[in-house]
Amino acid sequence: MLKPFSDKVANLAPSAIREILKFxxxxxxISFAAGNPAPEAFPVxxxxxxxxxxxREEPINALQYSVTEGYPKLRAWLEQDLRAKKLFKDGDMVVVTSGAQQAIEVTAKILCNEGDVILCENPSFIGSLxxxxxxxxxxxxxxxxEDGMLPDELENILKANPTTKFIYTIPNFQNPxxxxxxxxxRKAVxxxxxxxxxxxxxxxPYGALRFAGEDVTCYKELDDSKNVIYAGTFSKVLAPGxxxxxxxxxxxxxxKAVVGMQTSTVHTNIWAQMLAYRFVTTVNFNEHIKGLQEIYRLKYNRMKDALKAQLPDFIKLSEPQGGLFIWATxxxxxxxxxxxxxxxxxKVAVVPGNAFNADEAEISHSFRLNYSTPTNEQIDKGCEILGKAATDLLK
Amino acid sequence: MLKPFSDKVANLAPSAIREILKFxxxxxxISFAAGNPAPEAFPVxxxxxxxxxxxREEPINALQYSVTEGYPKLRAWLEQDLRAKKLFKDGDMVVVTSGAQQAIEVTAKILCNEGDVILCENPSFIGSLxxxxxxxxxxxxxxxxEDGMLPDELENILKANPTTKFIYTIPNFQNPxxxxxxxxxRKAVxxxxxxxxxxxxxxxPYGALRFAGEDVTCYKELDDSKNVIYAGTFSKVLAPGxxxxxxxxxxxxxxKAVVGMQTSTVHTNIWAQMLAYRFVTTVNFNEHIKGLQEIYRLKYNRMKDALKAQLPDFIKLSEPQGGLFIWATxxxxxxxxxxxxxxxxxKVAVVPGNAFNADEAEISHSFRLNYSTPTNEQIDKGCEILGKAATDLLK
Structure with missing residues (x-):
């Protein structure tokens, strides 16, 4: 190297999950380590x-440069959809991003100077961290x-850190x-x-994938003073690729986020945006989502039942009402x-919990299990192997 | 706003070209202001x-999450292609990015602290700036x-700015x-x-679109000590969208760039990467590029001839041997x-030259003309209008 890397990325390592995924x-x-949607959920x-x-109909539109804000028809649909859900308020704007990850990354870029503070649930999604x-x-x-971030602790941290710019949260079926x-x-936070x-x-990202219980009002809906920034995605309701x-x-x-994205990706793949628009306006999107919920309900129940049958009782399991993950402690x-x-x-891969801590050196007693990617047979066999490992190792 | 934007983006404005494009x-x-490839060049x-x-053959691969480095088959093809062109050296690595813009953006991110210096040709591509x-x-x-950056000036700037991290250059058919x-x-730089x-x-981005003269050896080929970082793209040889x-x-x-992209886009749209791979390995890619060169040769000649016929002699025109742009002074x-x-x-849009200066406040006497996007009829009519405007205004 001629020159060292910038201070901000010098210590940035590939995500620990990627290291696990090498196995x-x-x-x-058998991988319970991924976070991929169930492939059978893709409407191929x-x-x-x-x-x-x-x-056939508009090839040039699908291949030429487009605008950074996103495909106008998709943006209009999103605005209407989010308005109906009370997530889009007067004075708001919705733009298309290259995955919710870009929405999260550009938000940090436009709001944070080096040394500023961001608060997150501990543990939280490593990609965002x-x-x-x-x-x-x-x-x-x-x-x-079990109800979310602890308000007293949150307030103490906010008091002690006046350069805090935002609180990052995954309120529904949190990863991990x-x-x-x-x-x-949510109201307290x-x-x-x-x-x-x-x-x-x-x-x-997972809000639509609820397979039990009742929807909880989003922060964005609760907000009446422009304090909430909302990131959504088609990754789990259409396809992540x-x-x-x-x-x-x-x-x-x-x-300002648009200006930021203009300098990084220029715009999101326009064919993909047209695909998403035509998909949500061609199919019965609500029925499609109900179908996904059923897929995830069955997969979750399969893994939950297998884990309960195979693992010793002293391993505590979270009880998600949706999403992709179980947290075992x-x-x-x-x-x-x-x-x-x-x-x-x-030959069974899970993700060690410390990968998700704000401080990765902090000890964790938990690990993350994913039920959306493996087949039913892999779920059964993998849980059996985990059970035997627990019986042999944890005495 | 609750909080101001980060210092680094606070003064970042949408590109001046975008403002022109509103017209x-x-x-x-008639727009001579764009930088879009000729739509007739898309192999629809x-x-x-x-x-x-x-x-039909591998839908799940095209829709599921993929790896940040890029589609392995496309990376292998790129490595082979770049090696054959002497651009890929032992110890190098090639990864797929969401357009060359992301390659450029992430390079700045991983190398530069705030306050560090980047040198560029003046004028240069506003998206990179x-x-x-x-x-x-x-x-x-x-x-x-007319030969490129002035070495003496470059050396004086390098001497005076020890925190310079890199020199940004578009060596072929530069934009603007x-x-x-x-x-x-190139050797001197x-x-x-x-x-x-x-x-x-x-x-x-434009290197393959040469319609006159002979190829000039790339910096990357000339380099024997890992000083050169090379950004390429399928935008001009396949489709930018x-x-x-x-x-x-x-x-x-x-x-390190891969770690940076993992946190922003996760990976480039995988269908698009598979498309690019199948395209370059299915068609005769060299023949395809020859066809593009012919399209651009004709379009350039059309505009050059029209400008020479219509504009007063005192407006000086650059004479590109490829690419998308003429620079008029x-x-x-x-x-x-x-x-x-x-x-x-x-009703003819061109881009004022100061938009491309490192210091936008610096006066420019030039403007940029694009011949790839307009039709032949638009080229003829637009040049006629420009000629009349020049005759009326510049006396």
């Missing part, structure tokens, strides 16, 4: 037909109980814990955000990392 | 067929003559000037980069901006 290149390894035939329609780290911010994890923040807790003059960045997400917030903020006397290593030796 | 929403306006039928093949600005770097334009840096000048321990970021570019450099640097006594405003009033 899963071995075809004998409809997508193939729509793509053919696009190239690394996006924040890549701008040299100080990341502070807020302790949680699978848990949903209660309405009461939002009240604190207002009191201390910080944004809430609400990341809601197309990289189509969106950002909805106050227009001034979103306009060992009693403190056991070494979680040793268990994960033993599991992968026996 | 071009008027269907009566082949793309439609390949897309159908993908969804804004990407650099978005990281709070100090941008210094290096004066050019259309000019090509000579081999001798590279020698200075080595002497002062800075990188050269070589942006080569798919957003597929690539970054080729020393593996350590590219690995007025004598210093005239007001270039007033001429551009008059042109757009008469």
């Amino acid at each position: 899963t290149a071995d075809p004998e390894v 035939d409809t997508i193939a037909k729509i793509s053919a329609d696009i190239f 690394n996006a924040f780290r890549s701008y040299g911010v100080k990341l502070i994890g807020v302790p949680m109980d 814990t699978g848990q949903t923040t209660t309405l009461e807790r 939002l009240a604190l955000a207002k009191k201390y003059g910080v944004y809430v960045l609400e990341d809601n 197309i990289r189509v997400g969106y950002l909805c917030a106050d227009a001034e903020l979103v306009s 060992l009693p403190e006397k056991y070494d979680m990392n040793a268990f994960c290593v033993e599991a992968v030796k026996r | 071009t929403a008027d269907p009566e306006v 039928d082949t793309i439609a067929k390949i897309s159908a093949d993908i969804f 804004n990407a650099f600005r978005s990281y709070g770097v100090k941008l210094i334009g290096v004066p050019m003559d 000037t259309g000019q090509t840096t000579t081999l001798e000048r 590279l020698a200075l980069a080595k002497k002062y321990g800075v990188y050269v970021l070589e942006d080569n 798919i957003r597929v570019g690539y970054l080729c450099a020393d593996a350590e640097l590219v690995s 007025l004598p210093e006594k005239y007001d270039m901006n007033a001429f551009c405003v008059e042109a757009v009033k008469r």
Whole structure:
């Protein structure tokens, strides 16, 4: 190297999940480590037909440069859809992003100077945490109980950190814990955000994938003073490989995000945006989502039942009402990392919980299990192997 | 707003070209202001067929999450292709990016702290300049003559700015000037980069679109000490709307860029990468490129002939040997901006040259003309209007 890397990225490492996923290149390894939507949930035939329609009807539009804000028809549909859900308020603007990840990354870029503080649930989604780290911010994890972030702890942290720019949250079926923040807790967090003059960045990739319980009002709907920035995506309701997400917030903020994206990706793949638009306006989108919920309900129940049958009772399992993940927690006397290593030796990959901590060095006793990617047979066999590993190792 | 924007983006404005392009929403306006490839150059039928093949043969691969580095088959093809062109050296790595723009943006992110210096040709491509600005770097334009950047001026700037991280250059058919840096000048610039321990970021979107003269050796080929970072793209040889570019450099640097992209787009739209791979391996890619060169040769000649017939002799025109742009320069006594405003009033849009300066406040007497996007009829009519405007205004 001629010159060192910039300070903000010098210590940025590939996500720990990626290291685990290397083991899963071995075809004998059953992976509960991914976060991929169930492939059987992809509406392949409809997508193939729509793509053919696009190239027959308007090929140049699908291939030429487009505008950074996104495909106008898709933006109009999103605005209407988000308005109907009370997530789009007067004065808001919605733009298309290259996945929700870009929405999250550009939000950090436009709001944070190096050394500023971002608060997150502890644990939280490593992709977002690394996006924040890549701008040299100080990341502070807020302790949680089963209802979400603890308001007293949150307030203490806000008091102690006046350069906090926003609170990052995945309120529904959180990655990695699978848990949903209660309405009461959302109101408390939002009240604190207002009191201390910080944004809430609400990341809601899994919200549509609810297979039990009742929807909880979004932060974005609860907000009446432009404190909430909302990131959504088509990754879990259409397909992640197309990289189509969106950002909805106050227009001034979103306009600055557009300038940021203009300098990085110019615009999101336009064929993919046209595909998403034609998909949501061609099929019965609500029925499509109900179908997805049924797929995830069955997969979750399969894994839950298998885990309950195979794992010792002292391993505590979260009970998600949607999404892709179960969070398993060992009693403190056991070494979680040793268990994960033993599991992968026996050809089952899970993700060690410390990967999701704001401070990765902090000890975790939990690990993340994914039920959307493996087949039913893999779920059964993998849980059996985990059960035996637990019986042999945890005595 | 609750909080101000980050310092690095606070003053970042949408590109001035976008403001000009607003006029071009008027269907009566003939736009010579864009930078779009010729739509007739898109191999629509082949793309439609390949897309159908993908969804018939491997739909899940085209829709599921993929790896940040890019589609392995496309990366392998790129490595082979770049190696054959002597652009890929031992120890290098090539990854797929969401357009060359992302390659350029992430290079600035991983190399530059706020306040560091990036040097660029003056004038240069505004999209890249804004990407650099978005990281709070100090941008210094290096004066050019017809052979490229002036080595003495470059050395003086390098001496005076020890925090310079890289020299950004578009060596072939530069945007906006259309000019090509000579081999001798490339060698001089590279020698200075080595002497002062800075990188050269070589942006080569137009290199394949040569319609006159002989290829000039790339910086990347000339480099024997990992000083050159190479950005390429399928935007001008396949289609820009798919957003597929690539970054080729020393593996350590590219690995850090991958971590950066993992936090922003996760990966480039995978269908688009599969499309690009199948395209280059299905068609005779060299023949395809020869066809593009012929399209651009005809379009360039059409505009050159029309301009020479219509414009007064005192407006100097660059003579590109490829690419998309002609650079027109007025004598210093005239007001270039007033001429551009008059042109757009008469329904012809061109881009004022100061938009491309490292310091936008610096006066320019030039404007940029694009011949790839307008039809032949638009070229003829637009040049006639420009000629009348010049005759009326510039006396």
